[in-house]
Structures are given as C-alpha cells and as structure tokens.
Amino acid sequence: MAEDDSPASAPDLGTVLAETRRRLAGAGIGEAALDARLIVEHFSGTRRIDALRDPALGLDALTVGRIEDAVGRRLAGMPVHRILGYREFYGLRLDLSPETLEPRPDTETLVEAMLPDLAGIAARKGACSILDLGTGTGAVALALLSALPQARASGVDLSAGAVKTATENAGRLGLDGRFTAFVSDWYRDVIGVFDAIVSNPPYITTVEMRALPVxxxxxxxxLALDGGPDGLDAYRVIAAGAGGHLDREGLVGVEIGSRQKADVAAVFAAQGLRLRSVARDLGGHDRALVFGF
Ligand SMILES: C[S@@+](CC[C@H](N)C(=O)[O-])C[C@H]1O[C@@H](n2cnc3c(N)ncnc32)[C@H](O)[C@@H]1O
Structure with a gap:
C-alpha cells in the first residue's frame, strides 16, 4: 500500500487496513479510521469481523489496486460515501448518483419527528399517504415506508437523475410496490391530497453557498443545496402549496438549517399552518419542524 515500500508478496488485510488508516490520518482526514475501514471492507468484500479474526487474509492485486484508487480519490477530497456509491440512512442502504444529495444522519431527525403521528394516522385510517418533495435518493420517503407497512409515498424531484436513483433504491429495498417517484417542480405535477407532506429542501443561503467546504x-x-438569497425559497413554495395537497388533519414536516426555526415557522404561519413540534438533531440543533392546519 505504501508508495515506496510495497511488500513483494500479496499484502494481507490487516496490513492494508493499517496502511490505509495511516495514509488518511497523515493527510489530516478527521474520520481516518472509519473511512479506512469502509474503503477496505467495501473493495475487499470483507466485514469488520474479518480484520479482527483473520488479519493475515491475503488480498489479490486487483483488490489492492481498487483500494489504492479509492484512497487516491479520498485523499483528493472525495467524500467516502461518494467513493463507495452508497450510504446507510435509517438502516437502509441507499445508492447515490451525481444528481442526488448524500443523505445525512441529521435528516433521520425528520423521519423520527413524523413517525409517531403517521403511525397514528395509519392505525386510524388503515392507510397513510405521504408526499416527499425533493426526494433525492428517496431517503425520507423510503425510511418512513420501511417503518409504516400501511403507508404509500410519492416522491418528486426536479432532477430526472434523482428520480431514477430513488426508483432504483425503492426497488432494491422491496418498497417499490408502495413508492412512486416522478419529475416535478415541487407541486407542479402533483395530483391529490396526502396525509403528510415531508421535505428536506435546499436551505443554504446564497452567501453560505460560497463558503461551503469543497x-x-x-x-x-x-440544486440540492441552494435555498436562494435567504435560504427560504423552497419553504415558501412548500407552505403555499400545502393547502391544496394536505388533508385538513394532515401534517407537514420539514428539515431546517439550525438557525432557521423562527423564519420557517413564520413562512408557514403566513399560510395558516401552526407549528406543532420541533425536533433536535443529535448535536442539539433544531432540525425538523412539524406543522398542521
Ligand atoms: C437537500 S436535498 C434532499 C434530498 C433527500 N430528500 C434527502 O433528504 O437526502 C433537496 C432535493 O430537492 C430537489 N429539488 C431542488 N429544487 C427542486 C424543485 N424545484 N422541485 C423539486 N425538487 C427540487 C433536489 O434535486 C434535491 O434532491
């Protein structure tokens, strides 16, 4: 693995893992140990237990070459899940594509904020319909469907590539019978009324966009990040259209930036939607707001 001291015989799993970790840490990558493990396990087809039980396991040249290539991309700044091509979200493996946001753990806060009420609706009505605006990989809708067997969801996105990826993710997870994704500019091509509208919309301000880490x-x-000059463009559209697509007993749940609670609540209040609950992420930041009429 090292540039100048590669062993003559096939390197073993333990050595490759240690060397990968050393190189990533040496480059100042914060999560070096985790990233090294994810890369080595993915490209060698091993599991965490294999490195513990059998560190002398030999890796063939092709595998070592693939790990080398992945380490090169990580050192060049590519996030580890982009290299792997997937990310776990709410226990679901979601494939990524260039048109999809990599789903973040913070977004699980929105899923958990919605679940108790949606479970109540599903129990009462024997069904629950969900609209996910800006579905990306399908993360929010698919997580909710995985927890609510009686629910069905529609996911829309302006990006055709995201719609394709979300559809494929649903199929791989066996949720395609209850999930439909299609291209729409927010509500433009959405027909019908739903028990819940959920969204993790783009909410970064134009100024913040210029300072984002590479x-x-x-x-x-x-398209997944830019929320317009004040970061609130998408919330205005989502709030304004809710009246036409939300059951009167239904709920709207949105993810927000950590300092947007008051502004987003005001946008929804202007459309007659009352703030019912606020959920914090694991870092203690306000992350998801739930509204109802
Ligand atoms: C922050 S990402 C969230 C993706 C996914 N829901 C998640 O939580 O990982 C926002 C999504 O909104 C989509 N989007 C942006 N503008 C849109 C629009 N006008 N209509 C529909 N979707 C839009 C983006 O393509 C992107 O997939």
Missing part, C-alpha cells in the same frame, strides 16, 4: 460543494448537487 467536500460538499464539489460533490453534492447545487
């Missing part, structure tokens, strides 16, 4: 700006699509 790992975000260079790899997550601009």
């Amino acid at each position: 790992e975000v700006a260079g790899h997550d699509p601009h």
Whole structure:
C-alpha cells in the first residue's frame, strides 16, 4: 500500500487496513479510521469481523489496486460515501448518483419527528399517504415506508437523475410496490391530497453557498443545496402549496438549517399552518419542524 515500500508478496488485510488508516490520518482526514475501514471492507468484500479474526487474509492485486484508487480519490477530497456509491440512512442502504444529495444522519431527525403521528394516522385510517418533495435518493420517503407497512409515498424531484436513483433504491429495498417517484417542480405535477407532506429542501443561503467546504460543494448537487438569497425559497413554495395537497388533519414536516426555526415557522404561519413540534438533531440543533392546519 505504501508508495515506496510495497511488500513483494500479496499484502494481507490487516496490513492494508493499517496502511490505509495511516495514509488518511497523515493527510489530516478527521474520520481516518472509519473511512479506512469502509474503503477496505467495501473493495475487499470483507466485514469488520474479518480484520479482527483473520488479519493475515491475503488480498489479490486487483483488490489492492481498487483500494489504492479509492484512497487516491479520498485523499483528493472525495467524500467516502461518494467513493463507495452508497450510504446507510435509517438502516437502509441507499445508492447515490451525481444528481442526488448524500443523505445525512441529521435528516433521520425528520423521519423520527413524523413517525409517531403517521403511525397514528395509519392505525386510524388503515392507510397513510405521504408526499416527499425533493426526494433525492428517496431517503425520507423510503425510511418512513420501511417503518409504516400501511403507508404509500410519492416522491418528486426536479432532477430526472434523482428520480431514477430513488426508483432504483425503492426497488432494491422491496418498497417499490408502495413508492412512486416522478419529475416535478415541487407541486407542479402533483395530483391529490396526502396525509403528510415531508421535505428536506435546499436551505443554504446564497452567501453560505460560497463558503461551503469543497467536500460538499464539489460533490453534492447545487440544486440540492441552494435555498436562494435567504435560504427560504423552497419553504415558501412548500407552505403555499400545502393547502391544496394536505388533508385538513394532515401534517407537514420539514428539515431546517439550525438557525432557521423562527423564519420557517413564520413562512408557514403566513399560510395558516401552526407549528406543532420541533425536533433536535443529535448535536442539539433544531432540525425538523412539524406543522398542521
Ligand atoms: C437537500 S436535498 C434532499 C434530498 C433527500 N430528500 C434527502 O433528504 O437526502 C433537496 C432535493 O430537492 C430537489 N429539488 C431542488 N429544487 C427542486 C424543485 N424545484 N422541485 C423539486 N425538487 C427540487 C433536489 O434535486 C434535491 O434532491
């Protein structure tokens, strides 16, 4: 693995893992140990337990070459999940594509904020319909469907590539019978009324966009991030259209930036939607707001 001291015989799993970790840490990568493990396990087809039980396991040249290539991309600033091509979200493996945001753990806060009420609706009505605006990989809708067997969801996105990826993710997860994704500019091509509208919309301000770390700006699509001059463009559209697409007993749940609670609540209040609950992420930041009429 090292540039100047590669062993003559096939390197073993333990050595490759240690060397990968050393190189990533040496380059100042914060999560070096985790990233090294994810890269080595993915490209060698091993699991965490294999490195513990059998560190002498030999890796063939092709595998070592693939790990080398992945380490090169990580050192060049590509986020580890972009290299792997997937990310876990709410226990689901979601494939990524260039048109999709990499789903973040913070977004699980929105899923958990919605679940108790949606479970109540599903129990009462025997069904629950969900609209996910800006579905990306399908993360929010698919997580909710995985927890609510009686629910069905529609996911829309302006990006055709994201719609394709979300559809494929649903199929791989066996959720395609209850999930439909299609291209729409927010509500434009959406027909019908739903029990819940959920969205993790773009909410970064134009000024913040200029200061994004390269790992975000260079790899997550601009369309998934840019919330307009004050970061609130998408919330205005989502709030304004809710009246036409939300059951009167239904709920709207949105992810927000950590300092947007008051502004987003005001946008929804202007459309007659009352703030019912606020959920914090693991870092203690306000992250998801739930509204109802
Ligand atoms: C922050 S990402 C969220 C993706 C996914 N829901 C998640 O949580 O990982 C926002 C998504 O909104 C989509 N989007 C942006 N503008 C849109 C529009 N006008 N209509 C529909 N979707 C839009 C983007 O393509 C992107 O997939």
